[in-house]
Amino acid sequence: MPKERKQQEEQMIVRCLHCGVKNRIPKVRLQDRPACGNCHSPLDEMIIRCLHCGAKNRMPENRIHDRPVCGVCKTPLIICHAPAFPVDVNDQNFSREVLGEACSVMVDCWAPWCGPCRTMEPVMEDLAAKYGGAVKIAKLNVDENPITASQYAIRSIPTLLFFRGGVVVQRLVGAQSKEAVEEQLLATIQTN
Numbered sequence: 001m002p003k004e005r006k007q008q009e010e011q012m013i014v015r016c017l018h019c020g021v022k023n024r025i026p027k028v029r030l031q032d033r034p035a036c037g038n039c040h041s042p043l044d045e046m047i048i049r050c051l052h053c054g055a056k057n058r059m060p061e062n063r064i065h066d067r068p069v070c071g072v073c074k075t076p077l078i079i080c081h082a083p084a085f086p087v088d089v090n091d092q093n094f095s096r097e098v099l100g101e102a103c104s105v106m107v108d109c110w111a112p113w114c115g116p117c118r119t120m121e122p123v124m125e126d127l128a129a130k131y132g133g134a135v136k137i138a139k140l141n142v143d144e145n146p147i148t149a150s151q152y153a154i155r156s157i158p159t160l161l162f163f164r165g166g167v168v169v170q171r172l173v174g175a176q177s178k179e180a181v182e183e184q185l186l187a188t189i190q191t192n
Contacts, residue, residue, distance in 0.1 A: 016041055048077045084132025086124045086139050091147045098138055099166040104188045105136045106181075109152070109159040111143045116175035117158045123178045127185060135189050162188040 011024050014034070018041035025034045035042055048057045050070035057077060059068050068077045089097045089107065098105045108124050110117035128137040142149040142157060152161060152168065162170040162184060170184055 050075055050077060084129050086128045086137045089138045089140050089145075089148075091145045094140070094145075094148045097136075098163055101136055101163075101166075103134065103136055104185075105138055105163040106185055106188070107138045107140050107161040107163065109140050109142050109149060109154045109161065110157055111141060113143075114157050119175055120158050123176075123181060126178065127182060131185060131189070135185060160184075164188055 011026050014023050014025050015021070016023060016036035016039060019036060019039040021036055021038040023034070023037055042060060048059055048068070049055070050057060050073060052075040053070060053073040055070055055072040057068065057071055059077070069075060070077060086108065087097065098107060106127075108117075108120065110120070124137055124139065131137075140148060142154050156173050158173075158175060160172040160176070160181065161168050162172075169188055172181065172184060
């Protein structure tokens, strides 16, 4: 029985957007671009509705950073003008740079003396370069900005805060793999 439970925990149920069939996919195979067992459509696609014309656009999840446009009216589907590098935020500009941002924002709460924080730095830079324009990546030094750190109850670092519409929608605590951060980032990206 424990073996069956472990196998179920290592699998995900993914509903096909084309035919609606539920597919059981091993988590380790999610990066392999799995296909539906019924209609053979790719299972890594998402539907983004265009706010300009209302058309539904099918988009592979791994192409979300390519600045997609609507297939009908050519309006951008991801609205953001985020830089392709992590930006420093502080107590004074946090509300403008993070809470007032139209796109999704990921805030890396760190400190210069923290070893795990330094190991996350190349991950933040890679993700900022890859998803620049779709999401803003910010860095908050918790030692120099205690007001914001206490407002968001940062007790351990590194802590990643994911904001959508100025609201924290997810939090990751501790050093994470690039894949885990990227997965959460894709789930948080603000589409129009």
